[in-house]
Amino acid sequence: MLDIPSTARSPQQMFGAIAKNYYTELMNVKREDLVVVSVMPCLAKKYECQREEFSTNGNRDVDYSISTRELASLIKSCNINFDLLPEEDFDNPLGExxxxxxxxxxxxxxxxxxxxxxxxxxxxxxxxxxxxxxxxxxxxxxxxxxxxxxxxxxxxxxxxxxxxxxxxxxxxxxxxxxxxxxxxxxxxxxxxxxxxxxxxxxxxxxxxxxxxxxxxxxxxxxxxxxxNPYIIKLYEDFLGHPLSETSHHLLHTHYFDKHNK
Ligand code: SF4
The missing domain is CATH 3.40.950.10 (Fe-only Hydrogenase (Larger Subunit); Chain L, domain 3)
Known part of the structure; x- marks a missing residue:
């Protein structure tokens, strides 16, 4: 079974690796000074972001993962009415x-x-x-x-x-x-x-x-x-090409039998 799944990381972990390695370079900040919070449909993401292979020197690619239900509850507790908010785009370069x-x-x-x-x-x-x-x-x-x-x-x-x-x-x-x-x-x-x-x-x-x-x-x-023009630019400026050494390192993972751990 372990050889069947694609080695591509999940969207959460690809985003975290790009944020902590590419975005920090663009913003000229240290990875320890950037906090990545994912908002996910999934409770398993809380475990996934803690996996050792998704950290560098103890600093996680995704620091915290909250669920969409938790986000909704935070929004409600702050009395924010989404229907009254104007439409906005996400921030770039990672928002497209x-x-x-x-x-x-x-x-x-x-x-x-x-x-x-x-x-x-x-x-x-x-x-x-x-x-x-x-x-x-x-x-x-x-x-x-x-x-x-x-x-x-x-x-x-x-x-x-x-x-x-x-x-x-x-x-x-x-x-x-x-x-x-x-x-x-x-x-x-x-x-x-x-x-x-x-x-x-x-x-x-x-x-x-x-x-x-x-x-x-x-x-x-x-x-x-x-x-996606930002994906094209990401490859041109940082990753090189699909399956390059950098993209293999940041966008892919490996699986192991937890019984042997
Ligand atoms: S929400 Fe369900 S289907 Fe989506 S990533 Fe999590 S476990 Fe998989």
Missing amino acids: STGAAVIFGVTGGVIEAAVRTAYELFTGKKLEKIDFKELRGLDGIRMATIDFNGTAINIGIAHQLGNARKLLDGIRTGMYNFHAIEIMACPGGCIGGAGQPLHHGHSDIIKARFDAIYREDSQKKIRKSHE
Whole structure:
């Protein structure tokens, strides 16, 4: 199992590594003087940011992780009415995001974001149809074949761990043959994460979040990760190229058997 997952770090840990290594350079501050706080749909992120491999000399890449439910409670306790606040952009250079980033929050979204980029890298052609509706949905296990300009790419998707087990068992027995799979632990993906405002099992709330994610994606000016101008600049100025030594060091991780620790 340990050789199956991608070595790419989670968005939280990629952001933390970039903030503590690239942003500190831009701002000319020491990493110890920068405090990175992530706001996550996920309670597991509190553990993840404490993992030893995501620290340098005891200084974490992400210092604190709070859940969206905790943020909502802080906002309420400060009597801030979000409906009365003007719209604002996030601060740059680390504030620009794409539709591909937005859909990471829903089952099928990470693989759709990857397909939007992989299609152009693999075929060398511009992707005209950005929406891969065949990858979307809330069924626990889904499969689709995507046409990469004549090459059929088989994708498997599961959310919730019972479904993940069935998908992986199917791969082991040879019942399924995929080029790529996406697994999300929570129902619906991060929209159903344990750190999110409680939905008390109401599937209509998950569905409303699902619809909101794709609506937000469709309204974004940039919808492919590799077209984000700040990502392009980050590679030009700092990381070099995908899988360079620096990007391998900062954006990737490794897995180990905790029984042997
Ligand atoms: S799917 Fe659940 S466990 Fe996985 S990152 Fe999202 S909220 Fe966390």
